[in-house]
Amino acid sequence: MPDVVGCLGCDIAAGRCAVPGGILYETTRWIVNHAVGRLNLGTLIVAPREHVVAVANLDDIAASELGPLLRDAAGVVEAICRPEQTYVCVWSHGPTERRHLHILVQPVTTAMVARYGGLRAEKLQATLMTTGEPPATADVEQFCDEARQRFAARIGPPPAR
Numbered sequence: 001m002p003d004v005v006g007c008l009g010c011d012i013a014a015g016r017c018a019v020p021g022g023i024l025y026e027t028t029r030w031i032v033n034h035a036v037g038r039l040n041l042g043t044l045i046v047a048p049r050e051h052v053v054a055v056a057n058l059d060d061i062a063a064s065e066l067g068p069l070l071r072d073a074a075g076v077v078e079a080i081c082r083p084e085q086t087y088v089c090v091w092s093h094g095p096t097e098r099r100h101l102h103i104l105v106q107p108v109t110t111a112m113v114a115r116y117g118g119l120r121a122e123k124l125q126a127t128l129m130t131t132g133e134p135p136a137t138a139d140v141e142q143f144c145d146e147a148r149q150r151f152a153a154r155i156g157p158p159p160a161r
Helices: 008-013 060-081 110-115 121-131 137-155
Strands: 023-026 030-034 044-048 085-093 098-108
Touching: 008 030, 008 044, 008 098, 023 060, 023 137, 030 060, 030 137, 044 060, 060 085, 060 098, 060 137, 085 121, 098 121
Parallel strands: none
Antiparallel strands: 023 030, 030 044, 044 098, 085 098
């Protein structure tokens, strides 16, 4: 599907919207960046470059790149954050229609669970989305610097496009 101006995922992929820490890693079909908004420090977004709204709509190349990229993104998050658990969740719901597919790779630490009264899984994520404080930009940029190095060490440099 073509680039959709005004879609956050498309705007990030096309460089029309800067994200703190920048793009951490990219393949021919995917980009990885730190989440914007209220999700906790270390939450990565793995999103298709193109405006895809469902996993079922991925082409063969995107599908073949996805598994290894998710594994490596989770490995980077695990190495930096040392979480109790790393969530990997597919999101694409909008208020009335599907939006740009994005897959969260989210570290959940014991301290974070305690701070939110023991909530986990979707209850924790819903609470973060409505009451969480966005991480400081300087902290996101520092995390991203380390994440970029760890991606390069795990996978090597991004492939030429």
